[in-house]
Amino acid sequence: MTGAEVRVPPARALPDFFTPGDPAALGDWLRTEAAGADALVVCLETLCLGGMIPARRVDDPLDTALARLELLRELKARHPALRIYTFGVVVRVAHDNDPHEEKPYYGEWGHELRAYSTAFDRHARHGEAERAALDDARRAVPPDILADWVGTRERNRALHLAALDLLAAGTLEHLCLTLDDTSEYGLAAYDRRLLEARADALGVWARFDTYPGADEVPCALVTRAVRHGLPPARAWVRYSGTLGASAGMIYEDRPAGELIRAHLRAAGCVPADSVGEADFVLAVNTPGQRQANVQPDLATVDTPWRHLPAFVDAVRVDLDAGRAVSLADIAYPNGAERRLWGLLQALPLARLAGYGAWNTAGNTLGSAVAFGALAGLVRDRAGHAGALFGRMVDDALYQAFVRPEVRAALGHPSPFDLGEARADAERELRARLTPRLEALWSAHFAATGLTLHTGEAHLAWPRLFTGVFPLNVREAAPKG
Structure with a gap:
């Protein structure tokens, strides 16, 4: 909507739900594109571990992830004027027992792992008064599962600490390390304090942010990239x-x-x-x-x-x-x-x-x-209207109204996997969303002189949580 030209990687290189993307293909694509770019917005988990969700699931060793991170240093050395805006997401402690966005064992042991997370952080903050609760929480989780889960967190934290070093070295323009689904006590809060301590030691707070967020961070960093050189x-x-x-x-x-x-x-x-x-x-x-x-x-x-x-x-x-x-x-x-x-x-x-x-x-x-x-x-007023209308369709029409209706119509299937009900869900989705979408456009956007073209609404994954609503808003063709 601002007229900026945006290049995105080919779909084959990007993650699909919990299937990892291809870091090698991403690296090749970045080497090709960087020469003509003013700015790069990159997710650490996608570049180094195949995606935000895969980063909670894959077993790639830390050395492999850090080797992939070195690509950013290479790109900056080759193209000193390239501004690299980077973000990473502290591994969440999921509120739901989701076996697809987390390791499969989280579906069975999510409650116990959350209890351990809280107990660990309370002990870290308040000392031996919390020791008994921590010992009880540790005993409630099979040792191999706890070790694997904590090990994944430690690997990702090490990746984020390495990114802070790149920020201090001048490789990165700005770095956001955000907390997904966080709470007052937990391992995410513990990780945040370690990252903050490292930022203190490096003196990088002018170009660093850590706060609760995840999927929206590219919006913030694209905004920084587009507004570069302008007052705040x-x-x-x-x-x-x-x-x-x-x-x-x-x-x-x-x-x-x-x-x-x-x-x-x-x-x-x-x-x-x-x-x-x-x-x-x-x-x-x-x-x-x-x-x-x-x-x-x-x-x-x-x-x-x-x-x-x-x-x-x-x-x-x-x-x-x-x-x-x-x-x-x-x-x-x-x-x-x-x-x-x-x-x-x-x-x-x-x-x-x-x-x-x-x-x-x-x-x-x-x-x-x-x-x-x-x-x-x-x-580009058509670009802006499309982005604005798209949020209204997704956030209000689908999330607030259609999604609960579809779930009820299907008999309240699992929120994690629709299984064979996916096709029925998508039919229900289209039947319920399309008239609402058309009415919203007619009531609020038709008078703009823009035209709306829609594709077939569907689900991104085999679950109701994420819908896909293809919309194309254009300037009306001149008459005559």
């Missing part, structure tokens, strides 16, 4: 409740306000001192007190601690004043808040600079911040 974008944060900054998150280790500050910094943005001086408004729908998984939640989410109609009124005022507004809906994880989505229909949604409501609060914020920070650079 200034963001005015508008909450749905006066205490929104203190709202608790399910998959993050800090309240909403601190999470937002971290995501702004990662994308090279700064908080504005007033709405008048802001480059964009980040309108954030927070829960009243704390996120919840099931809508509606009247105990901690939809409470008198916020006022959604007033929030929507404020967004309308911002839009009428010509401000760039990017809306981040983080009241519930994994989809838009249905009540807010209904209220938003009274607004001119096509005039939003950005929208996000998917997966974790960090995922949503990272993409919404990127939309806002790039709003002033938009050159």
